[in-house]
Amino acid sequence: MTPTRTSYDVVIVGGAMIGSSVAWFLTDNPDFDGSVLVVEKDPTYEFTSTSHTNSCMRQQFSTAINVRVSQFAADFVKNFREYMGGDARVPQPLLQNYGYMYLADNEDFAATLRESQKIQAACGAGTKHMTRDEIARDYPFYNLDDIIAANHNLVDEGYFDGNTLFDWWKRSARERGVEYVTNEVVAMTCNQGGTRVESVTLKSGEVIHCGTVVNASGPRAVLTSRMAGIDIPVEPRKRYTFIFEAEKPLDRDLPLTIDPSGVHMRTDGTFYLAGCPPDDDPAVDYDDFVADHSLWEDKVWPVLATRIPQFEAIKLRNSWVGHYAYNTLDQNAILGPHTVVENFIFVNGFSGHGFQQSPAMGRGAAEMITYGAYRTLDLSPFGYDRIERGEKFVEKAVI
Missing domain, CATH: 3.30.9.10 (D-Amino Acid Oxidase, subunit A, domain 2)
Incomplete structure (x- = not known):
């Protein structure tokens, strides 16, 4: 499947739970009016972490920011229809x-x-x-x-119906103009200084110019980041x-x-x-x-x-x-821009926490893309700079 355009403001690599969260929160942000392309290699999602999740939610973390992230998720689930604009078609997920x-x-x-x-x-x-x-x-x-x-x-705290969130984020994002294509990003081209990704190349051969690239590739995150010359400790x-x-x-x-x-x-x-x-x-x-x-x-x-x-x-x-998508450094998410390739955004390395963290992380990534900063929760502890320094974000409650 080929995109309808040759240039997008945001290209999201990976269209499962995390990629669809970022896409939807971008469309829900009144200050974002750009174009969004989501590239997903497998529209059945058969082998994604999304399809194999146990869909659990907990407040029991040892760091306040991880607690806050899950508290927003709980509120989002409990008030899902309201967050989705009051759409009467939207069901109430189980918590x-x-x-x-x-x-x-x-x-x-x-x-x-x-x-x-x-x-x-x-x-x-x-x-x-x-x-x-x-x-x-x-x-x-x-x-x-x-x-x-x-x-x-x-x-x-317990179990929630995360697949309802995923289904409606994807459906709503499409209705709001986000384009999903079944394809694969196989290469990226950076500017001469190596500070920006200028385009991505699809498996079908198209070269797509981009304002921002979002890495939402789950366990394959390092394969995507290496296209921009970046290594991350996700396997x-x-x-x-x-x-x-x-x-x-x-x-x-x-x-x-x-x-x-x-x-x-x-x-x-x-x-x-x-x-x-x-x-x-x-x-x-x-x-x-x-x-x-x-x-x-x-x-x-x-x-x-x-x-x-x-x-x-x-x-x-x-x-x-x-x-x-296991972060071997500290089993916590990597979120936000790279320190050098400034328009390369990470939403990676959730190490089993992705479903419950997807509302806050999707919203945070959308804020970073729109404003260059977080406006709600300060998610900077998850930033890439700690990876660069080899400095662990210590969370003792990892399963």
């Missing part, structure tokens, strides 16, 4: 508030949870620090022999999801429980969902979605049955492999 349950099996991690709870409370989040007795009172199905404390929050890492049925279902919702083993589990409708990284967690090929079937039998199921004895009798119903 299921069963919360996250971070279990601590040692005093150091319990202390980290206490510190994080104070930060979250200062931001207005409803996180509570719980003793083992309090956990047992509210959720008696856990085996807590090795657990000393936990953090839990039942306000704006694809496999993450596994398992859907299972319990012979004896729990009598209440299972919070998204982060076990000390690294396995997490939660209610998923009438079933349950579990997931984890592999023990050996290297970068993988961009097209490698081959499952390690031993992971369920050797790691996940034993942890489930130990933590929740009622899960000794369960049946695996479905499973899949997705890719994190």
